[in-house]
Amino acid sequence: MDIKMKKVLTIAGSDCSGGAGIQADIKTITAHKMYAMSAITALTAQNTTGVYGVQEASPEFVAQQLDCIFTDIFPDAVKIGMVSNARIIEVIVEKLKKYNARNIVVDPVMVSTSGCRLLNDDAMEAVINKLIPAADIITPNIPEAEALCGMKIDTTGGMEAAAEKISEALPGSVLIKGGHLSHTADDLLYSKGKAIWFRGERINSPNTHGTGCTLSSAIACNLANGLTMEQSVKNAKAYVTGALKAGLNLGQGSGPLDHCYRINIEGKS
Numbered sequence: 001m002d003i004k005m006k007k008v009l010t011i012a013g014s015d016c017s018g019g020a021g022i023q024a025d026i027k028t029i030t031a032h033k034m035y036a037m038s039a040i041t042a043l044t045a046q047n048t049t050g051v052y053g054v055q056e057a058s059p060e061f062v063a064q065q066l067d068c069i070f071t072d073i074f075p076d077a078v079k080i081g082m083v084s085n086a087r088i089i090e091v092i093v094e095k096l097k098k099y100n101a102r103n104i105v106v107d108p109v110m111v112s113t114s115g116c117r118l119l120n121d122d123a124m125e126a127v128i129n130k131l132i133p134a135a136d137i138i139t140p141n142i143p144e145a146e147a148l149c150g151m152k153i154d155t156t157g158g159m160e161a162a163a164e165k166i167s168e169a170l171p172g173s174v175l176i177k178g179g180h181l182s183h184t185a186d187d188l189l190y191s192k193g194k195a196i197w198f199r200g201e202r203i204n205s206p207n208t209h210g211t212g213c214t215l216s217s218a219i220a221c222n223l224a225n226g227l228t229m230e231q232s233v234k235n236a237k238a239y240v241t242g243a244l245k246a247g248l249n250l251g252q253g254s255g256p257l258d259h260c261y262r263i264n265i266e267g268k269s
């Protein structure tokens, strides 16, 4: 392996249908021409129509995966997605500290867009008090941001108020994703007391399964490359927009993104 190749680790749940979770992350990291590694926190049985089953990994087995990764191929960035229980969260935070992991992106996955809870009720406290403080950036969608700040968000002004409130207790940055507001796809980065809007073109498509997973792993890739937080978010958003715009249409529900879109563009030139 080329030792200059950047390495990115995803700690998340598996989506057997390949649209979200570990599979979306690995596709995103590979499309960024980086080396992908994974620690699986849960198996899910899901597809484009919904989530039908979840089997959690044991905390001990998550610990074992993380030890294997960090003691051998050290990642340049870490993305954390679905972590459904407090014990697994504790193990992850302990290992991140032990190995001095850097460029940590936390997507605080709580409920799938299809409505399935991916975080146990009793794990919320561990997300707020342990996982989120370990992050360089967290990337909640609107319902997740509402759960974190206890405020209803239905306007872009509401996103600004929520970002300010969430970031009060945080050392890192907050990116509130606007995909759940109708008509826009604007995301708000709140970093070191400064608000920066990333205006997005809203694509009229039902096939948005895995957009949040893809955005957070793309941010991790850009941070691994040494880019600033602002530039990392900007590039990641452009990646998601491109993968949505490519117009892949698979499955009977909300289909996945096209992670081959850059290869297809390069192939044509």
Ligand SMILES: Nc1ncnc2c1ncn2[C@@H]1O[C@H](COP(=O)(O)OP(=O)(O)O)[C@@H](O)[C@H]1O
Pocket: 113, 140, 141, 142, 177, 178, 179, 180, 185, 186, 187, 200, 201, 202, 203, 204, 205, 208, 210, 211, 212, 213, 215, 237, 240, 241, 244
């Ligand atoms: N229809 C859309 N058109 C363009 N961008 C979108 C669309 N839906 C979501 N996005 C973008 O995808 C990313 C993930 O957003 P969101 O859907 O809010 O999160 P999640 O997938 O975690 O629920 C954000 O950058 C958001 O702006």
Ligand SMILES: Cc1ncc(COP(=O)(O)OP(=O)(O)O)c(N)n1
Pocket: 012, 013, 014, 015, 020, 021, 022, 044, 081, 082, 109, 111, 112, 113, 114, 118, 208, 209, 210, 211, 212, 213, 214
């Ligand atoms: C295993 C797994 N992890 C996360 C999600 C949620 O994916 P996300 O990209 O946040 O959003 P939707 O796909 O639900 O729109 C998932 N479904 N499965």
